[in-house]
Amino acid sequence: xxxxxxxxxxxxxxxxxxxxxxxxxxxxxxxxxxxxxxxxxxxxxxxxxxxxxxxxxxxxxxxxxxxxxxxxxxxxxxxxxxxxxxxxxxxxxxxxxxxxxxxxxxxxxxxxxxxxxxxxxxxxxxxxxxxxxxxxxxxxxxxxxxxxxxxxxxxxxxxxxxxxxxxxxxxxxxxxxxxxxxxxxxxxxxxxxxxxxxxxxxxxxxxxxxxxxxxxxxxxxxxxxxxxxxxxxxxxxxxxxxxxxxxxxxxxxxxxxxxxxxxxxxxxxxxxxxxxxxxxxxxxxxxxxxxxxxxxxxxxxxxxxxxx
Numbered sequence: 001x002x003x004x005x006x007x008x009x010x011x012x013x014x015x016x017x018x019x020x021x022x023x024x025x026x027x028x029x030x031x032x033x034x035x036x037x038x039x040x041x042x043x044x045x046x047x048x049x050x051x052x053x054x055x056x057x058x059x060x061x062x063x064x065x066x067x068x069x070x071x072x073x074x075x076x077x078x079x080x081x082x083x084x085x086x087x088x089x090x091x092x093x094x095x096x097x098x099x100x101x102x103x104x105x106x107x108x109x110x111x112x113x114x115x116x117x118x119x120x121x122x123x124x125x126x127x128x129x130x131x132x133x134x135x136x137x138x139x140x141x142x143x144x145x146x147x148x149x150x151x152x153x154x155x156x157x158x159x160x161x162x163x164x165x166x167x168x169x170x171x172x173x174x175x176x177x178x179x180x181x182x183x184x185x186x187x188x189x190x191x192x193x194x195x196x197x198x199x200x201x202x203x204x205x206x207x208x209x210x211x212x213x214x215x216x217x218x219x220x221x222x223x224x225x226x227x228x229x230x231x232x233x234x235x236x237x238x239x240x241x242x243x244x245x246x247x248x249x250x251x252x253x254x255x256x257x258x259x260x261x262x263x264x265x266x267x268x269x270x271x272x273x274x275x276x277x278x279x280x281x282x283x284x285x286x287x288x289x290x291x292x293x294x295x296x297x298x299x300x301x302x303x304x305x306x307x308x
Contacts, residue, residue, distance in 0.1 A: 024107040025051055029114035035097055036119045037072075038090025043114060045082045045101040054105045058084040063096040063115070072097075072118065092118050125255050126214060126298060133303040135208075137191055137278060140174045140297060149299075151203070153192030153277070163187035165282065174296040175218055180284035188228075190279035191299060200239060202232050205262070205275035209304040212259040215251040218293030224248035224286040225294055227260050232276035242270040248286050251294045259302075 031043035045056050060076040072092035076099065077085050086099050099114045130136070138149035147155050157165040157176075163185035166177040178187050193203030217223055226245050233241030244265030249258050266272070278299060284290065 024110045025049055025054065025103070025105050027101060027103050027110050027112040029099060029101050029112045031099065031114050032116055034117045034119050035086065035088060037088050037092040037121050040077075040085040040087050041097075041116065042079065043084050043086060043099050043101075045084075045103060045112065047082070047103065047105070051105050054103050056082055056084075057102040057104070058100070059102070060086040060097055060099045062088065062092070062118070063098050069093060069095055088118050090121055093120050094118050125257050130300070135301045135303070137193070137211075137299040137301060138174075139172065139299075140169050141172045147197070149191050151191075151193050153194050153200070153203075154197040155189065155191045156197065157187065157189050159185075159187040161185045163282075163284065165189060172297065176280070176282075176294045176296060177218075177291075178223075178282045178294070179291045180282070180287065181290060183284055185284045185290075186281060188279050188281040189296070190230075190277045192277050193275050200232055200276050202273060203275040204273045205229075205301070206272045207303050208262060208301040210259050210261045210302050211278060211299065212257060212302060213299040214255050214257055214297040215249060216255045216295040217251045217253055218295045220253060221289065221292055223251045223282070223292045223294050225251055226281040226283070226286075227258070227278070228281055229260070229262070229265055229278055230276045231270050232274045240276065241274065242267045244270065245281070248283075255295075255297075 025047040028046050029043055030046060032041050035041035047054055058076045058078055060074045062072040062074045064071070070093055072095060073089040074097055075087050079085050086097055088097050095118050096115050097118055101112050103110050136150050138155065149155050157167055159165060161184045162182050163178070163180045165187035167189065168175045176189060180187065192200045195201035211227065211229065213227070215225060226248050229244045231241035232239055244267065246260045246265060280296065282294070
């Protein structure tokens with residue numbers, strides 16, 4: 001009988017002990033759903049109920065989300081009670097960063113995690129200042145009359161099958177307004193590399209690797225534009241030889257830099273000592289509308305061996 005009473009008493013004590021043991025606090029991490037590469041992002045661990053004596057240990061790691069994606073360095077720094085900042089390497093190309101808070105409370109250890117997408121750093125649309133090896137053909141900062149670019153060549157517009165391009169220089173930007181009434185209508189711009197209007201002179205483009213420039217829609221609608229590089233042939237009609245053309249580029253709502261590698265564009269027989277002009281071609285068959293506005297800036301040649 002005494003043994004039974006002792007067992008019942010011990011059982012009652014253990015039950016009371018278990019009943020009195022506090023539950024670990026709930027932990028939640030608050031922070032952004034996206035973090036820019038190279039910049040600090042703040043995270044906070046919140047305990048419910050709050051516990052003054054709890055300690056938080058932070059860690060962070062990058063998680064691969066695409067096959068072949070380059071691994072990224074991640075660092076985490078405590079920034080006060082229950083707070084930390086995480087930083088992903090500026091060269092990170094994407095993925096996720098997972099931030100972990102390990103909380104040591106009176107009732108035990110609890111862990112919470114928060115995942116955030118990594119937003120890669122976008123390259124600037126245009127470098128300022130430009131490297132000395134970048135030769136600007138036209139930045140449209142000079143008055144439009146006379147129409148001479150920074151190489152000294154004349155520039156203007158042309159049309160085909162009823163197509164018309166009007167140009168206006170304003171605020172350091174070329175505004176091209178096109179009207180293409182028929183299915184085969186075209187119009188465009190030209191920038192002589194050397195020479196007065198109607199009298200182009202040869203220009204040696206052998207030192208250059210590519211041409212770059214900026215495009216943007218001027219009316220909120222997308223427009224498709226082709227960049228052309230033309231050879232001067234003094235014995236041909238219109239003094240024009242081989243023509244190298246890019247695929248159609250899209251001028252959208254934001255400024256975007258495009259580039260064309262000469263080796264990809266030019267015919268093997270294109271005589272690079274006889275460069276004539278660079279320009280834009282806008283074709284009705286490429287558009288969803290018969291008229292529109294395209295903004296152009298910073299047509300530039302880049303010497304060989306230079307970074308884009």
